[in-house]
Amino acid sequence: MKGSQKAGVMTRLAFGILAAIVVPAQAADLLIEQVTVVSPQFAAPQPKQNVLIRDGRIVSVSSKPVSAASGATRIDGKGKFLTPGLMDSHVHVGEVPGFPFGAESDPAMAPLRDAYTRQQPRSYLYYGVTQVLNLLGSPDAVAAFEAQPQHPDLYRCGAAISLDGYPSAFIPDPAVRYNAFPDYIYEPANAEKHPLPAGADAAQHTPEAIIGKLASSGVRCIKIFIEDGFGPASFWPIMSKETLQRVRAETRKRGLLLIAHANAIDMQRIAVExxxxxxxxxxxNWNEYSTDQGLPPAIAAHLRDVHAKKIGYQPTLRVIAGLADLFREDTLKDPAYAKVVPPALLAWYATPAGQWFKEETRKFMGGVPDMKAMHTYMVISSYGMRATKYLNDLGHPLLLGSDTPSAPTFGAQPGYDTYREMRMMAQSGVPLPAIFRAGTINNARQFGLDKEYGTVEAGKVANLLLLTANPLETMRAWTSIDRVILRGSVIKRESLAAPRE
Ligand SMILES: [Zn+2]
Structure with a gap:
């Protein structure tokens, strides 16, 4: 019996026991009655369930009536679907989509930044995202996110980068670069091209020292970047094989997951190794294997390797689609934008200053017109979509991660991109139940959070969604969220929309 099948059987046993011993509700309880529970531990939706919530956790899930105290909050779940809240395991809460580098600390941009900071966690919740994993971001940004009255539960990774490597490579001034990315690993073998910055202590920039420093800040994973350049460029330094081995050994020693940024075939092979x-x-990025259709044997072999080695995989299809959106005539007119983007920021996006990244990207592409740029990115996107479908067809459990924002594009927005990531997975040919698992139990298991999240089950955190459609049958379920339940508090979806100033 496979582990997951065993867990399923045990859950069903527990479910049976709970059906017999029903806990009476208390005054401060939340009771959702006669709801259809859609949860990954069940092969099919469970109709007519009563779900009791107390002190932010699920107490029981049962088809038997629950005797509720008079003060308990009751929700009629008839005709509705109760699911676990979604987890987006790839976000960057400190970056305002569309801002130039460093603009977050520019006083002139403070009103826009502050409006975004207030709305960002609400936008995630608006699209049902109740847990996020922040990959790379400053402690200040995390604190600002968690200071908001309503926010998803946030977990963190720390980033260990190569000295002068991606993503610090974008910052030309070394002083600014080392200040923005202090957790770099120095490799003596690379000293000629990438010498230790003046005043730095080599002993504090070994793999062991950097990972030790990040570990003590309470992260649950370490992110590294296997990226030698975008497009035809490939001149950014990446870690040597020996350094990667030391990073792997140190993260294992400290019980931390190792997460790799890699999106090209040569880079992903290094990640697998x-x-x-x-x-x-x-x-x-299929490099020399690029083709307009199908999946070349070398790409298929790599993906089978990912599957055989049980490496977690975030398709992040929105990364390239979010660049295509820069060149779409209707991006800023999308009605969903008014729900997740503060009005002042939305207005700024439409100004010449707000279009800076679009124009820079156009220049990078040789000054092409909008349609051509959009088409180019859609073609690149199709490679990622084909790889995603192939991995899913192998039976590989995918992880939902939007990488919001992956670049300074206004085409990436919190919450909305988590939803659009799921929609692109569906457009790639991933069935809805697999997408549902990617956003719930797969993320919870991968990041060691499945005791707390991932299913509608007694004992777990009551981060739940009440939907008016079944997410196993229609993507529309994710845009017809009725209420978001955050640690037992019931929030009407529309109250989470960006305020109209
Ligand atoms: Zn990212």
């Missing part, structure tokens, strides 16, 4: 736990991007 380095025995990372999770590849944080889909495979959309």
């Amino acid at each position: 380095a025995q990372v736990d999770v590849i944080a991007h889909g495979l959309w």
